[in-house]
Amino acid sequence: MSTNERWTEQERRARELFDASVEGLDAETRSRLNRARQAAVAEVEHARRSPWRAWAPAAVAASLALLAVVLWRGPGGQGTLPSAGLVEGAPPAEVVEMLATGEDFDVASEDPDFYTWLADRGLPDTNGTG
Amino acid sequence: MSASVSLDLTTLARLADAEPTVAEDTALESATTLDRFLASVERRAFRIAQMAVRDRDDALDIVQDAMLKLARSYGQRPSAEWRPLFYRILYNGIRDWQRRRAVRSRIFGFLPGSWPDEEDPPADPFERVASDWPEPSRQLMGEEAMQRLEAALTELPARQQQAFALRCLEGMDVAEAAAAMGCAEGSVKTHYFRALQALRAKLGEVW
Numbered sequence: 096m097s098t099n100e101r102w103t104e105q106e107r108r109a110r111e112l113f114d115a116s117v118e119g120l121d122a123e124t125r126s127r128l129n130r131a132r133q134a135a136v137a138e139v140e141h142a143r144r145s146p147w148r149a150w151a152p153a154a155v156a157a158s159l160a161l162l163a164v165v166l167w168r169g170p171g172g173q174g175t176l177p178s179a180g181l182v183e184g185a186p187p188a189e190v191v192e193m194l195a196t197g198e199d200f201d202v203a204s205e206d207p208d209f210y211t212w213l214a215d216r217g218l219p220d221t222n223g224t225g
Numbered sequence: 226m227s228a229s230v231s232l233d234l235t236t237l238a239r240l241a242d243a244e245p246t247v248a249e250d251t252a253l254e255s256a257t258t259l260d261r262f263l264a265s266v267e268r269r270a271f272r273i274a275q276m277a278v279r280d281r282d283d284a285l286d287i288v289q290d291a292m293l294k295l296a297r298s299y300g301q302r303p304s305a306e307w308r309p310l311f312y313r314i315l316y317n318g319i320r321d322w323q324r325r326r327a328v329r330s331r332i333f334g335f336l337p338g339s340w341p342d343e344e345d346p347p348a349d350p351f352e353r354v355a356s357d358w359p360e361p362s363r364q365l366m367g368e369e370a371m372q373r374l375e376a377a378l379t380e381l382p383a384r385q386q387q388a389f390a391l392r393c394l395e396g397m398d399v400a401e402a403a404a405a406m407g408c409a410e411g412s413v414k415t416h417y418f419r420a421l422q423a424l425r426a427k428l429g430e431v432w
Contacts, residue, residue: 105421106393109394112370116368116371124281125268128285131293132264134289134292134293135259135289135293136296138293
């Protein structure tokens, strides 16, 4: 017997052993497999009766995306920072934006009369020392 | 006029109830076909899973999970695609189980005197040692021979086990086994050849 023929015989033997072990499964195992199969088929039946369920995850994701866009654009317009009132003690959003953009802060040269008047009027005491 | 319209609508509703739509017919046929397919593979899949994880309840869970995933994700696909898909899902489940088992073993390994499953301590590894097997001259039949085959298969690398189970035990051709294993046909041939070589070395004297 050649090696190939021998292996063919061994493969056949393995298949027979496996088939016999499948046929020899006990009743409880067969019953549990049967119930598992029925549950799987019921999934298909359930999906047929409620086709919207297949779209539910996509609908939820779309809703969340829409909500995020609405919150982002919000009443303050596209991509604005939250107003200062949201965080106690934080500077106004306009100030933060001005600082972030690196604008020229030499405003006194633009309107010296106004700042002279402002200096004469006196600044409020921010240190609480009176 | 109104009564006539109402009657017509009632008649249509009754007809709609009495005769399922084409879509319903198709879905019902699909469920029946799926039932037949799963019935044809469930026991063999269970035995393959049981050989891989060596635990009856875990094997049942893996097969049940594979059935549900096939129904949910691929129930509407052509039935000709189900077999390789099912076995691919099955082997993914087996692989996940083995990973979880390895993690549990590592975690519980730090606790002296405790097993991952108190009611199911790991089998004595010496039970699988060749010296405990019957004499090679003894003719092996039935369950005993299958147990030896299972023990030898367990010692093979996972991909060789898969190739042997799908090609030899399930009778898949190379292309179908490659689809189930998610690899090239050449890899299936290599894994299968090596599995046969290893099994011949382990069982050749008594097989």
